[in-house]
Amino acid sequence: ETGVTQSPTHLIKTRGQQVTLRCSSQSGHNTVSWYQQALGQGPQFIFQYYREEENGRGNFPPRFSGLQFPNYSSELNVNALELDDSALYLCASRGGQGSYNEQFFGPGTRLTVL
Amino acid sequence: AQSVTQLGSHVSVSEGALVLLRCNYSSSVPPYLFWYVQYPNQGLQLLLKYTSAATLVKGINGFEAEFKKSETSFHLTKPSAHMSDAAEYFCAVIYGGSQGNLIFGKGTKLSVKP
Numbered sequence: 001e002t003g004v005t006q007s008p009t010h011l012i013k014t015r016g017q018q019v020t021l022r023c024s025s026q027s028g029h030n031t032v033s034w035y036q037q038a039l040g041q042g043p044q045f046i047f048q049y050y051r052e053e054e055n056g057r058g059n060f061p062p063r064f065s066g067l068q069f070p071n072y073s074s075e076l077n078v079n080a081l082e083l084d085d086s087a088l089y090l091c092a093s094r095g096g097q098g099s100y101n102e103q104f105f106g107p108g109t110r111l112t113v114l
Numbered sequence: 115a116q117s118v119t120q121l122g123s124h125v126s127v128s129e130g131a132l133v134l135l136r137c138n139y140s141s142s143v144p145p146y147l148f149w150y151v152q153y154p155n156q157g158l159q160l161l162l163k164y165t166s167a168a169t170l171v172k173g174i175n176g177f178e179a180e181f182k183k184s185e186t187s188f189h190l191t192k193p194s195a196h197m198s199d200a201a202e203y204f205c206a207v208i209y210g211g212s213q214g215n216l217i218f219g220k221g222t223k224l225s226v227k228p
Contacts, residue, residue, distance in 0.1 A: 042218030105157035
């Protein structure tokens with residue numbers, strides 16, 4: 001069984017650019033969540049997708065957007081990058097929306113904004 | 115605002131000593147509670163979770179945690195630290211009424227001295 005994978009592993013962008021991060025969920029998982037982990041901090045919830053629709057969002061501006069595809073893989077898009085967007089971006093998948101369902105995390109994409 | 119607090123950003127113990135990492139949540143209604151571990155340059159791995167069954171929860175790698183409603187706490191312990199336990203540990207909660215998104219503490223970095 002393949003776990004959660006993310007690409008790319010590292011990315012360097014400049015301020016004002018746009019970036020797309022990708023996540024392949026674990027087989028059979030239909031719910032994907034994205035988290036931002038700034039250096040020295042705990043992960044913060046960005047948003048969640050269930051069956052291709054966003055059904056939960058944290059305190060992030062609209063320039064953070066996402067998609068979920070029919071195979072339940074997902075993208076995180078960030079427009080107009082700011083220096084503070086530099087962080088590790090984690091994707092997690094689970095098999096259903098239930099709060100008790102374990103979330104399985106990918107290794108993350110480290111984004112550096114210069 | 116709903117939150118989770120981890121006391122101590124850095125804990126250092128000797129190999130073989132007791133490990134105690136503290137976590138308190140802020141809700142009168144017990145949430146679901148989790149402990150995750152993060153090794154350098156890796157994603158998050160679930161150690162254990164509390165979902166309103168037994169108050170003493172046993173996890174992987176010899177860790178356990180006890181849910182104490184009266185203290186709104188969910189401290190993580192391990193009787194005897196091993197060098198391989200050196201990592202960052204995150205306490206996380208899912209509060210009722212949410213879409214199942216995790217709220218993380220700021221993390222505690224555990225160092226193990228030989």
